[in-house]
Amino acid sequence: MKLTHGSNNETEVKLRWLLLGELATWIGSSFVWPLTSVYLNKQLHISLSMIGVVLFCNCAGNVLGSIVAGRFYDRYNPYPLIVVGLSLDATILFLMAFFHGWPAYWIWLTLTGLTSGWNGTMINSIATSLRKYPGRYVFNLIYFAQNVGTVTGTLLVGYLYDFSIEFLFILAAALFAIAAINAAINYRPIINFHKQRQAKTVATGEKPKSQAMPKYNMMLTIGFLISLAVTWLMYMNWESNLSVYMVSLGIPFHMYSLLWTLNGAVIVIIQVVLARYPHLFKNLFHQIIFGTLMFAISFVTLIFARDFAHFALSMLILTFGEATAFPAVPAYINDLSPLSSKGKYQGAINVARGIGQAFGPLFGGLVIDRSGYIPFFIIAAVGIFLMIVLLIPLHAKLRKHLTLYK
Template structure:
């Protein structure tokens, strides 16, 4: 949790200002910025997949130390060399290490058996968003002082994260050795993942691709839409403060509710329905109050869905392949984040913002219906695995 908090604060010094810094300070066109952000997301996809693949085969302690070291180097590079086009290179490298580290942290989280896996992923998500609250509340002030200072503080946070990892993440290596001796001695007796498990996992991956594609409209296109309605940009930024702050509160509530219900699929379906409803509210949004309501509903949806899916994926995969499937989960999510701005731009140019919001709401409802029907039809055939 401490590691995720430090990482999240450091990354929150980078992603909110990327477009503003490139456009306003470096005079880079919006179309080029779009390409840079696309490659940043694609690098995250690559980092996620490779980290998940290697986690099942290599020492995870060495992998996470390498990933954090790489992220630290990119931030040190940004501190001293943040002109154009070198900034684009650092952003690509940062995307790769971000996907790498997130996957490894989630994969290592699957090995924790002293508490319920839902608690592990809820608290990781809690730490990530507490970091967003802290980072986004500071980034504007530091940015106005000095961009070099901003990057140097981010690099300093990752140096501290590296120290925390070196000292505290070593048990991951011991768990890896135990898994190796227990599972790989009997590889000839290893059974493939059941078909029902594969089907529901594929459904989750496709669902995350779609949901994140739609969710990215909040990140990429809502700011433009709100300013066309005469709503100041600072009001749009405040929505993300509401988002991160609510997630922190909701995660604490979910941890309490987890003692009273054991069905992750109910939590996931409820969350997806809330995300769909948030876009339904956006269809009617013409004043700032509607955007606040929509953001609150969206936050309830993401806070219940996004940490629950990796926890359920963990339960549906054996120990030998947990890293691979956590990596695939993050890779599909990153692909959605990469496609989101492009998809939204095409829909807006082809029709309108209202049509985009309607499409998002209906598509997510279809996802909700599809997962619900699939789970109802095959849940009795699913094989549940336990971390070991």
């Protein structure tokens, strides 16, 4: 296995400022997505099928933003791209505070999907420029910041929504404005990194455009992206169809909400442990396989769940999968990506996730309507387990031929 090392002397963005930006934006985002379905249905009297279209447009915007941002990161100076992206998101949320009727809300939510994909890809791509810490450590902490933001936002949104939806959007806009100011002040070192990256491409004879992955790296990356898309396809049903199933079993809705508090809290604990013991797993591939296996097992346990305790157990297992597999995938793909194309492939990760998010509730709904919940749980468990069957032999065949870019 060949290794190509980057310089440790490059000026880079400090990790703490990257985490601050993630924390602020994820708290802000968590003020918007939990209330969308309730607000559109109860306040604007929009049908559930139309709400599904709205959420699909949001995910489609996220995919488009991720694709474009990844390519722009590789070709242009990322500093103005991230500052403008965060500022634009803040502006959109501010406008939502005053114009949140129908169909304006639909338009704004689609645009926030676009900027979310853009900013998320930019942050992950900038994270690949950090050389002070191992990639595994960086992406674990980024995932930690995202989930602290999600837990904080979702805990507050219920109380703030009852107070004023206008205030919610203004507060979300303020958080994105803080993230934009933080980026404007503290992300300037990425300018120097971009210049050094351009100089390296010239020195090594590479074309200015992004360099393609080596063939074997690309084959493994495609395997990871397929696995990620399938996992998100099934995982999204925890956020949509599982609430209906639990209520149908006589479990109060607030108990379903409690599961997500459990999810966020456990993710934070796991990320702290992984940050403290970065070599708990032998390598990133083992971490991905472990996490994917936990996802599959969580759906197996759902087959037998009839009370809250069993659903809590399923959520606990699912959370182990989420907290280990999801941050490990961008870290490994970062190692597989050449210097001049890291943004492109970090964007591809968001695209795979966005496809799973967009079609997950629809896929689950179709299976459940035709066959019921238990057959869906079986299909989800088998589908995710097949991803392990795909990845293990693929990695075994390719690992000696991989080129890692540290």
